[in-house]
Amino acid sequence: MELEIRHLRILCTIAETGSLSRAAAALRLTQPGISAQLRRIETLLGGPLFDRTSSGAMPTAFGEVVLARARAVLPTIDDLLGSSTSAARFADPVPLFRLGSVNAPLLGGLITALKAHHPRARIAAREQGSSVPLAEELANGRLDLAVVGDSPGYELAPRPGVTLHPIATEPVFVALPAGHRLAALGEVPLDELADEDWASPPPDDDRTREYWSTTFLALGRRMRTVHEAQGRLLLELVRSGHAVSLCQATFEQLPGIAVRPITGNPLWYRHLLGWHRSGPLAQLGSTLVEHATEAHRAAATRSPTYRQWLRRHRPEPPTR
Known part of the structure; x- marks a missing residue:
């Protein structure tokens, strides 16, 4: 993960509102989502930025240093983005x-x-x-x-x-190694996937991985994510037989990977x-x-x- 402008906005909003729940409301995010983002930002920067208590969130000494620089940088970035976008659009006839x-x-x-x-x-x-x-x-x-x-x-x-x-709503399918024991089935029961090693994208703001996990838990099963990966690396882990994963129904099947529906269509x-x-x-x-x-x-x-x-x-x- 790299530090992005939106991460600086999250930090400033937490400091301004005094709590993660109020910051989440101001940014139209969920509290679990903003908490996860803050943990990842703190890991990236190398230390705690806020002391979290029942009464709210207060910047640590390290957090005050980071916030001072974020507050100095953000207005300049906003001005640059606004002026450059407007100038480019008015100056360029194309x-x-x-x-x-x-x-x-x-x-x-x-x-x-x-x-x-x-x-x-x-x-x-x-x-x-x-x-x-x-x-x-x-x-x-x-x-x-x-x-x-x-x-x-x-x-x-x-x-x-x-x-x-x-545009469209579709079921979520499972991606298996082509030689997997379940690849011969027309549909894969969720029970049969409970003990598999999973490759899943890292947790992110849209909470897709949380949706996957809670759906498994609601059915009395656990999704054991062993590998955090996405894109080509995730596909390679599946192709080489080290994991299974979930995919969109419109995923184009690749050599070495079998895509199968999940019985009962529990995920969408x-x-x-x-x-x-x-x-x-x-x-x-x-x-x-x-x-x-x-x-x-x-x-x-x-x-x-x-x-x-x-x-x-x-x-x-x-x-x-």
Whole structure:
């Protein structure tokens, strides 16, 4: 983990509000989420930044040093970002659209659609592991469009001025080594996964891993995460037989990895498309939703396992 601007904002908000719960409310985060973020920031910086008591949170001596520098830096950064963005947009006759996405199969189709509507536009895209920072950047104008996602009971909190439009809700599947004893099954019972070694993404703001773990616990099972990994490393751990993991139903099966539904479909994931209502792509919002929906359909078609699942089931995701 590297220190980011949002981490400095979290520290300053905790200091200003005097408690983690009030800071979480101000930042539209959950208290467990902001507590986890603070622990990771303290680990990164090398020491405790706040003394937490029943009455609130007070900066330590080390925390006061860090806060003094954060408070000095943040106004300069905000001014730089605001002025540079405005200057770039007014000075350049060619529009620049800034896109962000979690790991999902929608971004390629959206870029193709944007190029059709704005042939001369420049498009810059980047990936983010968590949906929460992407939603925040939509709210503060640093992104124009974002592909995000959430889970039942862990829905993204609304941001001022931001539209989050659902695209599709799909079951979560399990990714197994191709030679795994369960790979021969059409659907894998959750009971059979209880004793496996798991590879899971590190805990993050969107609480995806918490959703996975609590779902297992609600069914009387434990998800034993042995490896914290994401992206290519996670896939390599599964491919080489060292772990199993969870994946989106639209995940394209790779050599050495078997993707299977989980019996009873206990886990779900929702794809959303977000934009700012006063941003440059707001007028294209409904059109981009159609393109994102088509991109999801195309991804489902590319996944043999998901195609078979869709033929057998009518998706009715649970609500909490």
